[in-house]
Each structure stands twice: as C-alpha cells, then as structure tokens.
Amino acid sequence: MPSETPDPQSGGAALELLVHGVGGATPQKMLDDPRTVRITGDETAAVYRRRDDAEAERHPERHAGRPVPEAYCWSNLTSGNGSRALWLLLLPFMVVNLAHWMRPATKGLAKSQRLYGVLVRLVALTLTVLLTAAACEVALDLTAWQCAGSADCVAERSWLGFLSPAGHGWWSQPGRRLALASLVPTALVGLLWYLSNRTWSAYEAQRPPTDTPSASASASASADDPTTATATATATATATATAAADGRPAPGEGPVR
Incomplete structure (x- = not known):
C-alpha cells in the first residue's frame, strides 16, 4: 500500500483568525485577554493579537503546539456619517477593477496580457x-437649455427663475446658463476622484513588508559567502523572469495599480 503523504510543514507559526459578527466585539473580548496589540490596520479595521503572541513569526518554536489567535475587528466599516453612501458611485468601477484582477495568468502571451489590460x-x-x-x-x-429657456417650465420651478430669459438677468443668456450648468458634471468628476483617492489611500495603498526574517537571513548569508550571493541573485532573477512571463507580480513586489 502506498504510504500516506505527510502533512506539509511551513516552518512558521500556525494562525487562527477570529472574526466577529455584525454585532461587533472588542479584540480583548475576542482574544480573552486584556493585553492586545494591533498587528496591522487602522482605527477602521485592524488585526489584533495577544501581547505575548506579537512576535510569533520570529519565534515559531514557542507556538509549536497551538495556533496563534488573531482577531479581525471590522465593526467601524459599517459605521460613520451619511457621506459614506456616496461610495455607491464607485460600484460600477469596482466591477471593472475586479475584472482586471481576475485576469488569468498567461505564459508566453505578453501581447495578450497587454491587450487585456488595455481593454479593461x-x-x-x-x-x-x-x-x-x-x-x-x-x-x-x-x-439649463430646455427648462430654463421655457417660461412655462420656469414658472413651475421657481429655483430656476434667475436663469429665465424673461427675467433679463445676467445668467439668462444661453451661453452663461450652459457655463453655469457645466459645473455639475465637473463637480461629479471631482467627487469621483475624491472618493477613489480616499478609498485608495485608506484601504488599498498598502505594500507587503519587505523586512522579513528570511530576507535578513539571506542578506547576512550573502554577505558572508560570495557564492551564496551569486546563487541568490540568480534564483531571484529566475523567479522574477518566470513571474513576468506568467503575468504575476515579481517576488517581493506588491500589486501594481
């Protein structure tokens, strides 16, 4: 009979992610410990650990017999003022962004990859x-053109009276009416830019950490042994070239937006 396949060993500490429900909860309650530290995130949404487990990646031997619990607190994502409803304007663009990141990996089809990006x-x-x-x-x-230029339409909408030609006001000229009304689409584009920029800076502009123990160990080994440095550089270049051919980010790089 074939032997059983052994469980893969990652060499690091196992993690247990705890997520509260819509009612919300504090990290102290979720972790059953009053001493918690924030690992990543901000006041809106963050991941917490017990203070004793904060350095679990550097000392995995201390957590060999149990997973390290992490509490993800997201209750502030559903709270705030009414302006958060304006983010619904970004919903169609979110679907397009999703289509970009759902692009399948390609190998040896760089032109198709670029064409897909252009089409999206x-x-x-x-x-x-x-x-x-x-x-x-x-x-x-x-x-501005049809309703403001019609006396009957303006009579039913008093807030357009200053645009009516019958009033002989400064804004009654057609060109000036159109110039004033053009502020609406301009403000809409500005609002889209503001919302997308705020969303990007608050939730998406995060790059993966580069100062990892494995990277530090590789750097130390390379400094001590020139042969190791050459082998490491060759392996990194090979991995980067393979990732580029497959249409994936290179090792150590975050997603390009």
Whole structure:
C-alpha cells in the first residue's frame, strides 16, 4: 500500500483568525485577554493579537503546539456619517477593477496580457464618460437649455427663475446658463476622484513588508559567502523572469495599480 503523504510543514507559526459578527466585539473580548496589540490596520479595521503572541513569526518554536489567535475587528466599516453612501458611485468601477484582477495568468502571451489590460482600461474610461455624459444631459440639456429657456417650465420651478430669459438677468443668456450648468458634471468628476483617492489611500495603498526574517537571513548569508550571493541573485532573477512571463507580480513586489 502506498504510504500516506505527510502533512506539509511551513516552518512558521500556525494562525487562527477570529472574526466577529455584525454585532461587533472588542479584540480583548475576542482574544480573552486584556493585553492586545494591533498587528496591522487602522482605527477602521485592524488585526489584533495577544501581547505575548506579537512576535510569533520570529519565534515559531514557542507556538509549536497551538495556533496563534488573531482577531479581525471590522465593526467601524459599517459605521460613520451619511457621506459614506456616496461610495455607491464607485460600484460600477469596482466591477471593472475586479475584472482586471481576475485576469488569468498567461505564459508566453505578453501581447495578450497587454491587450487585456488595455481593454479593461477602455471599459473603465467608457463608464466614466457615460456617467459624465448622463450628468451633462440632465444639467446642460434638460435643465439649463430646455427648462430654463421655457417660461412655462420656469414658472413651475421657481429655483430656476434667475436663469429665465424673461427675467433679463445676467445668467439668462444661453451661453452663461450652459457655463453655469457645466459645473455639475465637473463637480461629479471631482467627487469621483475624491472618493477613489480616499478609498485608495485608506484601504488599498498598502505594500507587503519587505523586512522579513528570511530576507535578513539571506542578506547576512550573502554577505558572508560570495557564492551564496551569486546563487541568490540568480534564483531571484529566475523567479522574477518566470513571474513576468506568467503575468504575476515579481517576488517581493506588491500589486501594481
């Protein structure tokens, strides 16, 4: 009979991720310890550990018999003021972003990979133009040109009275009405930029740590042994070339956005 396949050994400490429900919970309660430290994240969402387990990666031998519990607290993601509802404007663009990151790995098809990226960016640009064009249709055409130029329409909407030609005001000229209404799509594009930039800086602009124990050990070994340094450089170059051919990020690099 064939022998059983042994369990893979990672050499590091095993982790146990604890996630609370919609009711929320504190990391002290989830970890059953009043002494907790934040490993990563911020005030909105973060991962916590017990203080005694904070250095588990550097000393895996201390946790050989049990996993290291980590508490993920995300309750602040669902709380805040009403302006958070504006993030729904980014929902169509989120789908396009998802399509980009769902691109399958390619090997030896660099042109197809670049073509896929160009097509996804064109779809994102089309969505932006479509949303802006819809705002222009409502603000410039329906409101500033048609409704503001009609006495009957203005009579039913007093807030457009300063745009009516019957009032002979400064804004009653068609060109000035359109210029004023153009602020609406401009503000919409600015709002999209603000929301996406805020989302990027708060949740996505995180790069993986590079100062790891394995990297430090490799650097020390390379400094002591030139042969090891040459072998390490060759292996790194090979891994980078393989990752580039497969369309994946190179080792040690974060995702390029």
